[in-house]
Amino acid sequence: MTGPFKILLALHTPVVLQAVPPRLDGLLHEACCRLHGDWACNHDLPLDRDPVLAGYRASQITFVSTPEYPLAASDFALVAQPEALDRHLVTEPPKKIKENGGPYSGRLSRYEGLICPYLAFYGDGDGEACADLLELLDGVGRLHMMGGGSFTVVGVEPDDSAGWRLRSWPKKWACDAPAKANIPAIESLTVGGEDEPIVRPRRIMREVMR
Amino acid sequence: MTVTMSAYRRFHTATQRIRDENTWPSTVEVSRSSVCSCCTRPFDAVEDPGEAVMYRYSAGQARMSLCTTCFTPKHGSYLALGVERRAGTSDKTVAGKLGMLPACGAVITTDNQLHLSMPAGFVSKFKDGSFARDGLISESKPDPLFWDLYRTGGLDDIDQGIVVIAPLGRKSLNLMANLRLTSSLAECWINSDQGVRVSDRESICAIADWATKHDRIAEVCSPRFWSPIRAAAQGQHDQNRLAAWGEHTPDPADLISRLPDDPHDRLALHLALKSYFGR
Numbered sequence: 488m489t490g491p492f493k494i495l496l497a498l499h500t501p502v503v504l505q506a507v508p509p510r511l512d513g514l515l516h517e518a519c520c521r522l523h524g525d526w527a528c529n530h531d532l533p534l535d536r537d538p539v540l541a542g543y544r545a546s547q548i549t550f551v552s553t554p555e556y557p558l559a560a561s562d563f564a565l566v567a568q569p570e571a572l573d574r575h576l577v578t579e580p581p582k583k584i585k586e587n588g589g590p591y592s593g594r595l596s597r598y599e600g601l602i603c604p605y606l607a608f609y610g611d612g613d614g615e616a617c618a619d620l621l622e623l624l625d626g627v628g629r630l631h632m633m634g635g636g637s638f639t640v641v642g643v644e645p646d647d648s649a650g651w652r653l654r655s656w657p658k659k660w661a662c663d664a665p666a667k668a669n670i671p672a673i674e675s676l677t678v679g680g681e682d683e684p685i686v687r688p689r690r691i692m693r694e695v696m697r
Numbered sequence: 698m699t700v701t702m703s704a705y706r707r708f709h710t711a712t713q714r715i716r717d718e719n720t721w722p723s724t725v726e727v728s729r730s731s732v733c734s735c736c737t738r739p740f741d742a743v744e745d746p747g748e749a750v751m752y753r754y755s756a757g758q759a760r761m762s763l764c765t766t767c768f769t770p771k772h773g774s775y776l777a778l779g780v781e782r783r784a785g786t787s788d789k790t791v792a793g794k795l796g797m798l799p800a801c802g803a804v805i806t807t808d809n810q811l812h813l814s815m816p817a818g819f820v821s822k823f824k825d826g827s828f829a830r831d832g833l834i835s836e837s838k839p840d841p842l843f844w845d846l847y848r849t850g851g852l853d854d855i856d857q858g859i860v861v862i863a864p865l866g867r868k869s870l871n872l873m874a875n876l877r878l879t880s881s882l883a884e885c886w887i888n889s890d891q892g893v894r895v896s897d898r899e900s901i902c903a904i905a906d907w908a909t910k911h912d913r914i915a916e917v918c919s920p921r922f923w924s925p926i927r928a929a930a931q932g933q934h935d936q937n938r939l940a941a942w943g944e945h946t947p948d949p950a951d952l953i954s955r956l957p958d959d960p961h962d963r964l965a966l967h968l969a970l971k972s973y974f975g976r
Binding site: 506554555556557558559560562563599601602632669670671674689690691692 | 705787856877880883884886895896897929930931932933936958959960961963964
């Protein structure tokens with residue numbers, strides 16, 4: 488099946504976003520690197536290229552909530568350096584650790600997470616192949632190797648709303664970008680590309696699934 | 698390649714008076730491919746290329762090579778700020794530095810002016826410095842300073858990039874390592890000595906307009922008004938509670954459309970609106 492598609496992912500643990508929101512082509516690139524065991528080259532992704540973007544037709548992350556479960560803030564703290572813990576904290580761990588103050592608060596790194604039932608990515612290309620590649624990944628966002636943003640692929644469906652356009656666009660072609668893409672920034676348009684002035688939608692895009 | 702405005706360039710220009718003083722330490726020439734220990738930018742990309750200030754916290758600590766921008770908050774200045782405190786029993790004094798200003802905020806506008814907000818104690822200490830003489834110090838908190846500048850049109854060209862710092866704090870290297878530019882009110886990067894966070898201030902303006910129009914200014918500054926929204930932002934969604942809230946709120950659909958997307962912003966709405974209205 489080729490053409491515009493939407494991939495739905497079920498989200499299990501909170502996503503911690505960084506400055507630049509995750510994009511489908513970035514995730515697929517990492518999946519391809521794992522598949523081929525080669526992080527040095529630019530792999531070909533099963534997505535169509537767009538001439539204006541000089542990059543792939545792949546959208547930013549969208550947080551999908553349901554009427555019962557809205558997008559929620561889910562903050563957590565992790566031990567910053569497990570190897571620096573005192574021995575007794577490992578052999579006889581305390582049942583509860585006060586995070587706001589006390590002796591351990593300085594050893595904790597705090598993260599602001601977002602949790603909702605589903606995530607969605609839009610694209611234009613071979614949706615089934617993209618979904619298969621995404622299954623190789625463990626998570627999205629920060630701490631993805633430590634359980635952050637873990638997801639499972641739910642399904643792929645055709646999309647007639649050109650949702651792949653919800654991503655960064657070169658500033659000089661801002662007239663081609665959708666109206667929602669109105670945040671100026673300096674980021675790269677392709678994976679591993681040079682930073683340049685772009686416009687993009689807000690970091691947190693929301694959708695409701697009935 | 699055009700030189701894009703960066704947060705570091707703004708900070709550097711806004712604090713030039715601190716580096717112009719004759720107390721500024723001598724810099725060493727370093728290889729342009731080596732990087733600043735704080736911001737990790739290569740020395741050919743910093744504002745004073747190839748110049749580094751050698752710094753270490755104390756005798757037992759490692760030496761760091763800092764670019765002039767990252768070292769600026771560590772340099773005490775009697776002329777720009779003033780005397781921060783006396784040290785020891787003799788006449789020795791310590792000069793105020795931008796990197797030791799807890800509870801103080803800063804906004805660097807597009808004309809590279811460093812506007813500072815300080816509590817009363819600091820304002821009286823630094824009243825004879827050049828920042829105070831140029832009218833750049835106001836006795837307020839960091840967020841009200843931002844909103845005052847916004848209301849007087851000082852942030853109209855925000856798309857050219859401003860730097861928001863709240864608070865300046867005590868850990869200047871943490872502050873300078875992660876300095877980020879803000880180019881849109883909808884995505885305001887608030888730098889601090891504890892890291893950077895992002896906030897949607899455009900939605901605060903929209904909600905403030907709604908509150909002014911419907912005469913609910915005092916209510917929106919209280920967390921009780923927002924309780925079903927806050928509960929939903931924490932994952933406890935109650936449709937009945939939300940419907941009841943909609944009953945006694947004028948034009949609830951309009952208000953909900955003005956809410957920020959980030960649930961973290963929704964949890965702090967009452968505080969942001971309090972700063973906006975100066976309460």
